Amino acid sequence: MKREAISDVFVLNQEIHSIEHTDMFDQIRGSSIYEVIKIMDGVPLFAGEHIGRMKHSAALSGSAIPMNADEIITQIAMLVEHTQHKNINVKLVWSQSRGKDLFLTYFIRPEYPGRQAYLLGVHTILFQGERETPHMKTISSSFRERVREARKKSGAYEALLVNEVGYVTEGTRSNIFFLKEGKIYTPPAEAVLLGVTRRHVVEICETLEIEVREENLHQKELSELEGAFITGTTVDVLPIGSIDDRPIPSASEPRIQKIVACYAEGMKACVRQFKQQE
Numbered sequence: 477m478k479r480e481a482i483s484d485v486f487v488l489n490q491e492i493h494s495i496e497h498t499d500m501f502d503q504i505r506g507s508s509i510y511e512v513i514k515i516m517d518g519v520p521l522f523a524g525e526h527i528g529r530m531k532h533s534a535a536l537s538g539s540a541i542p543m544n545a546d547e548i549i550t551q552i553a554m555l556v557e558h559t560q561h562k563n564i565n566v567k568l569v570w571s572q573s574r575g576k577d578l579f580l581t582y583f584i585r586p587e588y589p590g591r592q593a594y595l596l597g598v599h600t601i602l603f604q605g606e607r608e609t610p611h612m613k614t615i616s617s618s619f620r621e622r623v624r625e626a627r628k629k630s631g632a633y634e635a636l637l638v639n640e641v642g643y644v645t646e647g648t649r650s651n652i653f654f655l656k657e658g659k660i661y662t663p664p665a666e667a668v669l670l671g672v673t674r675r676h677v678v679e680i681c682e683t684l685e686i687e688v689r690e691e692n693l694h695q696k697e698l699s700e701l702e703g704a705f706i707t708g709t710t711v712d713v714l715p716i717g718s719i720d721d722r723p724i725p726s727a728s729e730p731r732i733q734k735i736v737a738c739y740a741e742g743m744k745a746c747v748r749q750f751k752q753q754e
């Protein structure tokens with residue numbers, strides 16, 4: 477885990493440490509709870525929603541994070557202040573080791589997809605698998621390794637998980653949306669990670685008067701799509717150019733382009749609102 481931390485400092489339980497002091501990272505267990513928040517212009521976007529979900533993940537694991545939202549946001553502000561990184565991703569990791577709470581806050585190098593990806597759409601693959609507790613955002617190292625191998629082999633940006641009965645449920649780090657017969661489909665909330673971006677995108681569709689249906693889509697139906705995209709904190713709203721060997725013209729689809737643009741506006745509005753409160 478220490479490899480992914482960039483910048484020379486991190487915050488542990490509300491105190492700044494030098495990154496040389498990495499033994500704490502080694503105590504983080506594989507099943508730790510985490511969040512990734514995008515920092516834009518120094519502002520942690522939708523931080524309240526992310527922290528709410530982190531607390532919910534902890535509750536699902538049978539524990540509670542001993543810190544409130546303001547304290548967590550203060551830790552992020554400490555890092556921003558100390559490093560002057562203003563456009564980056566911050567990762568929050570919470571773990572318990574020998575009865576002690578470890579709450580780490582550090583910057584990671586985001587795998588932002590790049591301009592081309594948004595213009596053309598990204599390549600994705602189908603991957604047979606399910607996450608154990610869909611609503612819990614945990615670091616699951618072994619599962620992630622297997623998926624990473626498959627992604628690398630095929631040059632895919634993301635793997636889309638297919639469950640036992642053949643439904644395409646979610647990406648490994650993103651939520652999925654399909655455009656079919658002019659309507660947007662996304663798998664039901666019960667079976668997926670409740671993405672912050674997902675929630676915002678559903679709202680945007682309502683504003684744009686595009687019908688959204690929370691329904692499963694079977695992998696057999698993928699050839700009927702007019703478009704598809706994934707959502708997440710790192711990718712925002714990212715058109716899918718292909719799923720395995722099926723090309724999909726998502727990036728040139730006007731409704732998807734509108735959703736991409738509205739989400740970008742929403743992030744800017746969040747920054748403005750945060751700065752007005754300061």
Ligand SMILES: *Cc1c(COP(=O)(O)O)cnc(C)c1O
Nearest residue numbers: 649650651669671672673708709
């Ligand atoms: C983090 C994550 C997402 C995206 O959630 P956001 O809140 O939009 O960043 C989707 N699926 C999985 C499995 C995730 O871990």
